[in-house]
Amino acid sequence: MTLPHWMSAERFRKTWQFLAVTVLALLVSLGSERLGWLQDYENIYYDYWHQISGQRREAQHAAVIAVDDDTLLQYKDDPLAFWQPIFAVAMQNLTDAGVKSIGLDFIYAVSAEAWLRKLNLPDSEVSRNYDAPFRGQLAQGKAILIAQLVETSQGDMEVMGPPQEHLLMMPNGAFDTGIANLYPDNDKLVRTFYPVVIPDKQFPGVGFAMQLVLRATGGDTLGDGWSFAGENYPRQRERRRIGYVGPPGSMLTISMSKLLQADALNDPDVKKLKGRSVIIAPNNIGTSDRHFSPYSRVLPGHSAEPMIGGEIHANAIETILSGIYPRNLSLWAAWPALVLVLVVAVALYLRLHPASGLGVGVGLSLLVLVPAYALFQKDLLLSVAPFHLALATAYLGTLALRLTGEERQRAHLKSMFGQYVSDVVVDKLIAEGQRPNLSGEKLEVSVLFSDIRNFTTISEKLDAEEVVEMLNAYFGLTCEPILEHGGMVNKFIGDAVMAVFGSPVHYDDHARRALLAAQGMAREAEKFKTWMKQRFPDRGLPEFGIGIGVHSGPAVMGDIGSVKRREFTAIGDTVNAASRLEGVTKELGCVVVASAASIKAAGEGIRTGRREVIHVKGKAESIEVFEVLFD
Structure with a gap:
């Protein structure tokens, strides 16, 4: 092949080295990202951005009614399985306070009345109508009860839902329930939710958060899809990122004990619930309904406290109704930025000593974190992992070239001139391609x-x-x-x-x-x-x-x-x-x-x-x- 008159053999060699290393790093980086191999690494920075940011905004559409220790102490003589009349009082006050939908994040396999009948006690008004106030609340059509998908010992999936007596009182029966399963990532942190868990219309498979949103907005739970805040939600099983408003406790949370007071509607905190979707959820010292979130990754100076399931569902509601959640930066912006950083890195790697090149790689890797965090503040995600992998691959590629090519040439030149010239001269011979x-x-x-x-x-x-x-x-x-x-x-x-x-x-x-x-x-x-x-x-x-x-x-x-x-x-x-x-x-x-x-x-x-x-x-x-x- 004949080279152009302006390109020497040495310049041609260096150009091809530059292109080969750059293309290799891009292929490794973007290929790994496409195959999902970098997601666990990317999640680390995703979590750190959450922790460093702290509370990001005030919730406008959702709230949590906490069955906390104060509430349990107030009714310490009543077993939680027989709290239906207590929930009925709270639900009525929530309705009167102007909430749009109510989710009960408690599951009962059997009603209190059915349990009393199993005891063969003498027939009484209490045993016949113990749940009547609660059934009355369900009949109003504002409440959504939870169901859970559970795996049997044989590996089959079954639904554990409310008792039949309660389903019969709800306007849409089982379709007034929402599947409340949370699906953490491989590292056990919950970053996403499923608006639809089971797409089949013949099955009540809409997620708990989406059901509460549909109830609040008058949406059809049997629809083929829905649109909220400019975002489409087809009736498909697909993960959506949760736009967390902040660490545990950032969501508007009110003790249920306040709703059980005679003057509950005059309470300033209760008045804040107007127009929201609320979730009644356990948040006491004995609850196991706690999950790790992006705020749970250990970072010096930050808490690793888990988040209750009710608050995670409330954040999902907020995500749907606000349309605010972290979105991937457009590839048209992310990929050119990756190429630019990589071109600068490879050019310096090929020119500098390996130790200095390593410093450049580390410096550029840290520098990428600055725009990544700044974009996160605007709910845009610049993937850090492809940059870091590309920089590492390029560095190792140039190091391999040195070990197999330039270092061999250096050794040859050193053997020829090492005792007659300084190391600086030998380095200059190699750097400038002079032979x-x-x-x-x-x-x-x-x-x-x-x-x-x-x-x-x-x-x-x-x-x-x-x-x-x-x-x-x-x-x-x-x-x-x-x-x-x-x-x-x-x-x-x-x-x-x-x-x-x-x-x-x-x-x-x-x-x-x-x-x-x-x-x-x-x-x-x-x-x-x-x-x-x-x-x-x-x-x-x-x-x-x-x-x-x-x-x-x-x-x-x-x-x-x-x-x-x-x-x-x-x-x-x-x-x-x-x-x-x-x-x-x-x-x-x-x-x-x-x-x-x-x-x-x-x-x-x-x-x-x-x-x-x-x-x-x-x-x-x-x-x-x-x-x-x-x-």
Whole structure:
């Protein structure tokens, strides 16, 4: 395949790496979301948003009448199974207070009258008409009783509903009941409800909350579907999110004991019930009708208290009549946002070190939470899980590319140049996609040669081990400025050092880097004088000193040598001239000498001293040179 003229092979490789990682992350993320694999993770943030938000709004359409401890104490001598007359008083006062529908969240398998008959007691007015007030309330048509779907030991589903005596008194019989089962998610938290549990019209399968809404609004329980607050509810079994108004206790809740007072209708709290659908539900210390909600997930500083079933049903009523509940953000908004974040992440992953890339991934993952929470305040859900999975997949993808590709190349380059250049140079080679042309290429470079003065005399007065010790100590110091300024320590020739600037990494300012390195080497040599005096006192050694020559110009860079011994080095007239300039320092009596070509290319800021025009061995033309000063 022929590449466009503007695209190098390296750029083509990086482009394909970028596209491959991005597409892979998108496929993994969106595919996992579509398959439902991310829902449990998504629920964590969904719950946290609820807990952090606290109470979100005031309920306008529903309320709870709590059979609480005060109510139980008021009628402590009456078994709860025989409370029908007590419920009848409360229901009548609710009707008089102007409520639109009443739900009784208690289930009786048998009526009190039927139970009394089983005892074979003498016939009396009480045994015949004990439930009469309650039956009268049912006959008014405002009440909805609950039914429960239960699974038998054989695995069959059966309905446990009110006693037949009570159903006969209701205008629509069993169709005036609502199925009150709550269906938690895998983690046992209730986030959704079923408006219709059993779609078959032949079966009373409408949910408890929906039945109360239909009774309050005059809707037909046998209809094919309904519409409330702009939302359609077809007669189908489908989950709907509950738009919770707040944590447990946020729903308007009134103790039933207040409804049993003689002046109940004058109570300000009772007056608030007008126009609402209410649920009479247990909320006492002994009730087991408590369920975990999004507010139950443990978060530091927040309560994990469960919510009573009646309040969950009331929140479902509020959801239906208000039309307010968390809705998924449009895919046209969510997916472009995911792509944008992923593009930024992959671009940075491919450019940065893995540790820095990990920081970017974590930072972007946290950043996504900000708009997600802000949108939740407007009842819009930005799914966090696809972002997090996409960022993690992209990071692992780029890490795999590094381990299988770039890190292998880095190891190769490190083996070639690691002892001659700094890690920064190797990283730059990889980051910029630069690869030295080992077969040879002509480049503009700056070459530096350094030599120790009077080395022959020094070596004659020291043992062989001491000479090696001295050279190792000296080279350790003098090579640091070369590496610091991006140069390549090309070779050691006895006591001499050859360095190249501008290859294998190209720098436009290679001459300036070479001169700055030369100044640094000269300063290190001054410090090394002290080391020599302390290490070899009274040995009659000449004062330690060095000479440095720098020249800039074209040179051939390549892998040169025999089959058994090769090295990446520079050859050509520029190298020879730099070597000669190092020797000129002895004649001129200075430490650093640079050609006019290097001084001019370095630009302003390099302090120079004497200027000379000299002839060097091997060159026909004279060379203009300058003494380079250092502090």
